[in-house]
Amino acid sequence: MAAVSPLSAEMSGAEAKGTQPRGLRAGQRRRLNVFRYLVFTIFGLFFLLPLLAMVRFSLQGKKLGTWSLAAWKQIASYKGPPPLLPAIEITLELAVITSVVMLVLVLPTMIWVRLRVRWFSRVLEFICLLPLTIPAIVLVVGLAPIYNKIERYNVSALMLFWAYVILALPYAYRALAAGLNSLDAITLSEAARSLGARWFTVMFRIIAPNMWQAILNALLLTVALVLGEFTVAYLLTYVNLQVELFSISRNTTNAGVLFSASAATLLFGFALLLILSYAGRRLRRGRP
Amino acid sequence: MTVAATAETGARPVRAGRRPPLAWVGTMPFLAYTGVFLLLPTGIVLWNAFRRPTGGFTLSNLSALNTSTVRSLFVGSLELCLICSVSGAVLGALLAYAIASGHPDGAIRRLYIAGSGVLAQFGGVTLAFAFLAAIGPTSGILFHAKWYYNFPWGIGLIYIYFQIPLMVLVFLPAIDGVKVQWREASENLGGSAWQYWRYVGGPLLAPAFLGAALLLFANALSAYATIVAWEDQIAYVVPQQISASMISEVGLINVNQADALALGMIVMVVILMTGYFLLQRRAARWQR
Numbered sequence: 368m369a370a371v372s373p374l375s376a377e378m379s380g381a382e383a384k385g386t387q388p389r390g391l392r393a394g395q396r397r398r399l400n401v402f403r404y405l406v407f408t409i410f411g412l413f414f415l416l417p418l419l420a421m422v423r424f425s426l427q428g429k430k431l432g433t434w435s436l437a438a439w440k441q442i443a444s445y446k447g448p449p450p451l452l453p454a455i456e457i458t459l460e461l462a463v464i465t466s467v468v469m470l471v472l473v474l475p476t477m478i479w480v481r482l483r484v485r486w487f488s489r490v491l492e493f494i495c496l497l498p499l500t501i502p503a504i505v506l507v508v509g510l511a512p513i514y515n516k517i518e519r520y521n522v523s524a525l526m527l528f529w530a531y532v533i534l535a536l537p538y539a540y541r542a543l544a545a546g547l548n549s550l551d552a553i554t555l556s557e558a559a560r561s562l563g564a565r566w567f568t569v570m571f572r573i574i575a576p577n578m579w580q581a582i583l584n585a586l587l588l589t590v591a592l593v594l595g596e597f598t599v600a601y602l603l604t605y606v607n608l609q610v611e612l613f614s615i616s617r618n619t620t621n622a623g624v625l626f627s628a629s630a631a632t633l634l635f636g637f638a639l640l641l642i643l644s645y646a647g648r649r650l651r652r653g654r655p
Numbered sequence: 656m657t658v659a660a661t662a663e664t665g666a667r668p669v670r671a672g673r674r675p676p677l678a679w680v681g682t683m684p685f686l687a688y689t690g691v692f693l694l695l696p697t698g699i700v701l702w703n704a705f706r707r708p709t710g711g712f713t714l715s716n717l718s719a720l721n722t723s724t725v726r727s728l729f730v731g732s733l734e735l736c737l738i739c740s741v742s743g744a745v746l747g748a749l750l751a752y753a754i755a756s757g758h759p760d761g762a763i764r765r766l767y768i769a770g771s772g773v774l775a776q777f778g779g780v781t782l783a784f785a786f787l788a789a790i791g792p793t794s795g796i797l798f799h800a801k802w803y804y805n806f807p808w809g810i811g812l813i814y815i816y817f818q819i820p821l822m823v824l825v826f827l828p829a830i831d832g833v834k835v836q837w838r839e840a841s842e843n844l845g846g847s848a849w850q851y852w853r854y855v856g857g858p859l860l861a862p863a864f865l866g867a868a869l870l871l872f873a874n875a876l877s878a879y880a881t882i883v884a885w886e887d888q889i890a891y892v893v894p895q896q897i898s899a900s901m902i903s904e905v906g907l908i909n910v911n912q913a914d915a916l917a918l919g920m921i922v923m924v925v926i927l928m929t930g931y932f933l934l935q936r937r938a939a940r941w942q943r
Contacts, residue, residue, distance in 0.1 A: 395848070399756055402753065403753040406753040407767075410750050413816075413819075414816070414820075416789055416797060421784060421789070423788070424796060473685065484678045484679050487682055491685070494686075494694075499928075500925065501693075501924070502879075502894070503877065503879065504917070505697075505700060505897075505917040505920050505921055506697070507901075508696075508897060508913045508917040509700040509917075510696045533689065533692045592776070595779050597884075598879045598880055601883075602898055602901055609780045609781070609880065612781070612784070616780075616884065629780075629784045633781055640773045
């Protein structure tokens with residue numbers, strides 16, 4: 368085909384610039400670009416507009432169309448019922464506790480299984496990904512009797528972390544598995560062991576420092592999950608941030624604080640995930 | 656590398672030969688935790704679904720599912736999930752194609768992938784509020800949608816908001832796996848764009864597409880927080896009824912109804928996820 372030769376020249380030029388050649392003729396590529404930017408614009412608007420609307424609503428003054436920070440200031444002062452600030456506090460504490468417990472529980476187990484009990488890795492993966500298959504609403508039906516027992520000893524909403532670790536398990540596992548797969552754990556541990564290191568040293572001073580990026584990912588995903596969790600807390604009748612927002616929306620006509628608190632949660636979540644993607648990019652750049 | 660521990664422990668001989676075969680004990684904390692908070696709750700649901708409130712086994716909980724109310728809930732669930740997973744899958748695939756045909760390390764691609772990661776998780780209460788602020792029937796900033804509280808359409812639109820990003824995340828690797836050479840081969844043989852998609856690209860991507868659509872379906876089926884924040888008075892879908900029968904002290908049919916409904920959901924999700932994994936395995940053949 369004669370038409371191919373200028374095309375292939377153009378293609379190799381495109382390749383040199385680093386664009387992805389798709390085996391298309393110039394006309395097709397132009398049409399494709401029109402299509403792409405149309406798609407990006409439409410989807411971008413679809414994703415952005417509800418968020419912007421929420422932020423705009425939270426900045427609404429007393430009259431429609433005016434601007435005011437009142438709703439944002441109300442986040443600290445909202446007295447309820449129920450009050451907002453304790454719910455935020457509980458949620459942040461839950462995020463920390465859940466992350467720590469998840470890490471302490473899952474990371475040593477994963478490294479240990481990788482190094483010593485390889486036959487167990489399929490079972491581990493299955494258990495860790497199982498919560499993706501069992502909806503939270505189903506899990507909570509089975510958790511209710513267990514939480515009845517827990518509440519005999521402790522009625523604090525912080526007890527939610529037991530369930531949240533399970534909900535975070537698939538995300539944390541996948542993040543950690545990606546990190547563990549990217550390093551040669553067996554060789555590292557053999558080297559350390561032959562120099563006399565204990566298993567504890569191997570785990571926490573050899574393997575874990577080499578996958579801090581994955582650990583950070585797992586932590587951020589866990590925090591993001593806890594910040595957005597509603598189902599389990601609501602149905603076990605605990606009050607966390609999302610349950611609080613829900614009851615504000617049901618109890619009051621004063622919608623301002625609802626939208627400002629929602630927008631704040633969202634911005635906090637975005638910030639966390641931006642950190643994640645930024646740190647992730649640094650890792651990728653570090654590799655050949 | 657951290658090997659400072661060597662000094663403390665001294666050069667110990669490698670004990671490869673006389674390790675006790677008890678390495679699996681290291682997995683016990685993990686197994687105990689997931690046993691109590693993941694496997695036990697699931698077991699409780701399965702067990703209670705077949706139990707009389709007074710004790711003893713029965714199938715009456717399951718036959719109680721066969722009432723017109725419960726049937727309409729399952730139909731409602733299927734309707735909603737079908738609408739938002741089919742449209743989410745199609746639109747998400749379109750967006751994924753637009754992303755994949757651009758620069759592999761470009762800013763748009765990075766933005767959309769990072770954004771998808773955030774938005775796919777961003778369900779829940781806050782999402783419903785964002786849409787309320789944007790298109791709520793009385794408060795909408797963009798416009799006042801009269802159909803906002805109509806059952807499949809209003810909530811379907813909100814669900815699509817997190818279904819599209821999930822589709823992008825799941826389907827993009829499959830599109831990236833399509834090789835330029837296939838397109839070139841097709842064009843060298845005189846194939847048109849239509850013929851390429853009909854006979855090469857389409858069939859290759861079909862298993863990945865269907866698998867991703869099933870995942871979206873399961874995702875919509877399990878979603879609970881969003882629909883409760885959208886409308887908490889009328890039960891349209893199964894998760895709402897589960898929560899209603901959990902919360903109300905006077906069980907609508909009997910106290911084990913929540914367990915029976917949850918069992919129904921487990922069955923549906925297991926079928927969907929099995930289909931997903933089978934199709935993913937089929938699709939993975941071309942992704943090497």
